[in-house]
Amino acid sequence: MAAGQDWLKLNDRDSVLVALNDLPAGTRIEDGLVLGEAIPRGHKLARHAIAQGEPVLKFGIPIGVATRPIAAGAHVHTQNLAFQPMKVNWRLGGAALPQPARRSASFEGFRRADGRVGTRNYLGVLTTVNCSATVARLIADRFRREVDLAAYPTIDGIASLTHQQGCGARGDGPNITLLRRTLAGYANHPNFAGVLVVALGCEDNQVHDFMAKAGLHPSERLKPLVIQEEGGTEATVRAAIDALKTMIEPAAAATRTPVGAEHLTVGLQCGGSDGFSGLTANPALGRAVDLLAAAGGTGILSETPEIYGAESLLLARVTEPAVGETLIELIRWWEEHARKDDGSLDNNPSPGNKAGGITTILEKSLGAVAKSGSSPLTAVYRYAEPITAKGAVYMDSPGYDPVSATGQVAAGANLVCFTTGRGSCFGCKPAPSLKLATNTPMYQRMKGDMDINCGEIADGTATLDEMGERIFDLMLRTASGEKTSSERLGYGDEEFVPWNYGATY
Amino acid sequence: MAAGQDWLKLNDRDSVLVALNDLPAGTRIEDGLVLGEAIPRGHKLARHAIAQGEPVLKFGIPIGVATRPIAAGAHVHTQNLAFQPMKVNWRLGGAALPQPARRSASFEGFRRADGRVGTRNYLGVLTTVNCSATVARLIADRFRREVDLAAYPTIDGIASLTHQQGCGARGDGPNITLLRRTLAGYANHPNFAGVLVVALGCEDNQVHDFMAKAGLHPSERLKPLVIQEEGGTEATVRAAIDALKTMIEPAAAATRTPVGAEHLTVGLQCGGSDGFSGLTANPALGRAVDLLAAAGGTGILSETPEIYGAESLLLARVTEPAVGETLIELIRWWEEHARKDDGSLDNNPSPGNKAGGITTILEKSLGAVAKSGSSPLTAVYRYAEPITAKGAVYMDSPGYDPVSATGQVAAGANLVCFTTGRGSCFGCKPAPSLKLATNTPMYQRMKGDMDINCGEIADGTATLDEMGERIFDLMLRTASGEKTSSERLGYGDEEFVPWNYGATY
Numbered sequence A, B: 001m002a003a004g005q006d007w008l009k010l011n012d013r014d015s016v017l018v019a020l021n022d023l024p025a026g027t028r029i030e031d032g033l034v035l036g037e038a039i040p041r042g043h044k045l046a047r048h049a050i051a052q053g054e055p056v057l058k059f060g061i062p063i064g065v066a067t068r069p070i071a072a073g074a075h076v077h078t079q080n081l082a083f084q085p086m087k088v089n090w091r092l093g094g095a096a097l098p099q100p101a102r103r104s105a106s107f108e109g110f111r112r113a114d115g116r117v118g119t120r121n122y123l124g125v126l127t128t129v130n131c132s133a134t135v136a137r138l139i140a141d142r143f144r145r146e147v148d149l150a151a152y153p154t155i156d157g158i159a160s161l162t163h164q165q166g167c168g169a170r171g172d173g174p175n176i177t178l179l180r181r182t183l184a185g186y187a188n189h190p191n192f193a194g195v196l197v198v199a200l201g202c203e204d205n206q207v208h209d210f211m212a213k214a215g216l217h218p219s220e221r222l223k224p225l226v227i228q229e230e231g232g233t234e235a236t237v238r239a240a241i242d243a244l245k246t247m248i249e250p251a252a253a254a255t256r257t258p259v260g261a262e263h264l265t266v267g268l269q270c271g272g273s274d275g276f277s278g279l280t281a282n283p284a285l286g287r288a289v290d291l292l293a294a295a296g297g298t299g300i301l302s303e304t305p306e307i308y309g310a311e312s313l314l315l316a317r318v319t320e321p322a323v324g325e326t327l328i329e330l331i332r333w334w335e336e337h338a339r340k341d342d343g344s345l346d347n348n349p350s351p352g353n354k355a356g357g358i359t360t361i362l363e364k365s366l367g368a369v370a371k372s373g374s375s376p377l378t379a380v381y382r383y384a385e386p387i388t389a390k391g392a393v394y395m396d397s398p399g400y401d402p403v404s405a406t407g408q409v410a411a412g413a414n415l416v417c418f419t420t421g422r423g424s425c426f427g428c429k430p431a432p433s434l435k436l437a438t439n440t441p442m443y444q445r446m447k448g449d450m451d452i453n454c455g456e457i458a459d460g461t462a463t464l465d466e467m468g469e470r471i472f473d474l475m476l477r478t479a480s481g482e483k484t485s486s487e488r489l490g491y492g493d494e495e496f497v498p499w500n501y502g503a504t505y
């Protein structure tokens, strides 16, 4: 894309361009292409004549078919473009995709005893139940006062990650099951050098039972503490400080060493999206994920309600039938879940989306799915399940950012990349979270919260490929220890939000 | 009850006594009453002969009927006592109860412009969504650093009450509806001298819409702040500190003045219950609630799943049919709610309950209901609805403590009384929370967390009536400013947990 252009070409194969400004009829786009009518900002125009029944391509992928003949330079929208369910032969799917050229890349990480790699080196305080949340907070507060962490430059700090659940729930119900899976993922996370798990004692989510079933064994780096056994708040805080002090030296002894990018697992998020999310930050992040996948790393796409109705986009990329079947099972589960809630999963473009230039559900979902790039989809996971596959993978979650990111970090993400148009503020200790702005005005207004300005793509000062390289480079630098905006501001203790959807009794 | 006795008589009308220790056969209880068999600790013995079919009374209320003749001094349990659904003529109900003798009592409270009375004088930071939680926390942290609150002795502090909801939910669904009702109750709470409501900007729970619909108008004491409008984290924290600074002088000018006990609204909670909860702390708290009701104040009973199956206990006390009908509607709603969750509301005594001496569902529920005393039940409310009725009232909630207490404080509770056997730790800013221990060993072990030892009733060093007077006196002193254990320890910021049961999208 040339700098300063009024339009954006997302893929060489596309049959449409996207207007970056309101363009009057008669505007000359390029040699031989002149607008036959006015095109509003964010809307699509035909690059060439499109026959009735022909697929219309955006991001190199069909977003629907022409419902009548479309002239070159015409406005492409609801009057001449409609969704048509794609017949995807997903049993071939991603196996047929061009394999990305291998590429090598590395970062400086903390290699743990189990072979996994941390991008940060935190001490952590987890809780089994809300009833131990204040004790967890008091522990972290007192630890910060009593221990001069500045003397231990390799330790990133102490995080107390509290939540609102853990009791008043069926032991075999979704609340406790998802909470336990999430807590296990955090307790095991390679970004933690040492973890306390603080329990009250009488809660449904019993700490010893939780740890035993999750295969977590008390050790020098993982210690459960039960308030009712210790003798109350003060006694527990004292015992916790003592335990944490024994964790300091081993934590401080950890050092960063060069490791391959196959040890980088990146959770992909979008929140507070705007009309430019699908044009700038999301596809640029997708380019970076393609580079990450080519270097052996992992990118995790999630937020099932936001891809609903456009599963074909992902099914077309799966590497084997079982992966596609699991994805379809998730979709069916969500339909039933919404039905029980008297809600719906309608992900069709809203009147606001349409006014902004989005015509079909596939096009809308493409904007979200674009974050995951175009590599084959190698695996599908349930919420907070440990992720071991490489390349682009899928993990089920709601679209609500803190819940989705918490599941990804529990699954092993050691970095999160979060695109935002409206300006979401977010952190998720112990993983760093990069904030990718979709537009320059918001980036300028909220510079202190943002890490990179993908609005440059719409401004014409960077191409998608260039921005993809910059994001990938920033991923590696961040994984190597460079601080993100949200880390500098102090985000990440409040945003631990395990998915909660069962009844509370 | 005489000091040092081995047994407890809960009500003069009772046909049973409760053993406080394991008592061997032949033990002499009182003149003419000798045990015909061994009675385990916590179990019931017959005070006198009971005929087959005769009701068995405990707490002065029938807990079931004798299934065969029971001799004086015999063990009363599952072999000779069974639940029989009570036929309650609740259309008469509480109207027929003896009205408590009026009594006057007062405390020193903060009288607000709307006539309501605070027991504390806090500044507060609320959030519309989890995405503004870190900013709320940063605001409170910076305010504490920048402002020397010790210079303002009438201000109790600043509370930042964050939560995990507010987006990814149906706008008309239960999550947003209950969250808004809860937030409105806190924003309006007489224990707050001034409140900020921090929003992100793009969340489902839009702050301006929330405030307008709740009848909340921005003012010097109530100010919304939107991160995306202010320009990010740092700008919002600065604007918040400026706004809070203008709230200091008006807050500091508030002074305590004597007010009648009709301005005291007490949320009743039990958590981490044990076999003594229903024998000591709960009935003693009930005595105190009777004194409070007689003085014109309000006691709020909640925790619907814990009274399930024994609604008759409450229906027998309602003052008019509409109150009983609303309670029955709540019960039906919970049955449907549990059904959708694939769960159940079974509140029958568990094998553990039975081993501890509890025979019937009525007896088990009586232990929980005893917290509310014996005054007529004047009103039934839904979760977090503003409570204006006086006397004993009911508010629907789950049994999970932080959710239930959050609803009560939102409804207007300016004090919480929390009984606990295992040793729950809890606080709920801006309301103080008294912790009532059910047994002496736990009280001794967790003295720093507890406020009063109702274990004395089982020890024989205080009667239920004496303990009720002591609790009522402590309620008034606490309402007048005496600090509770949980306030000294720093509880109350983490335990703001609005009820959340809808789907997250």
Ligand SMILES: [Ca+2]
Pocket (backbone or CB within 6 Å): A269, A270, A271, A273, A303, A306, A368, A399
């Ligand atoms: Ca999204």
Ligand SMILES: [Ca+2]
Pocket (backbone or CB within 6 Å): A269, A270, A271, A272, A303, A399, A400, A401, A404
């Ligand atoms: Ca999202």
Ligand SMILES: [Ca+2]
Pocket (backbone or CB within 6 Å): A162, A494, B162, B494
């Ligand atoms: Ca919190």
Ligand SMILES: [Ca+2]
Pocket (backbone or CB within 6 Å): B269, B270, B271, B273, B303, B306, B368, B399
């Ligand atoms: Ca209870």
Ligand SMILES: [Ca+2]
Pocket (backbone or CB within 6 Å): B269, B270, B271, B272, B303, B399, B400, B401, B404
């Ligand atoms: Ca409870």
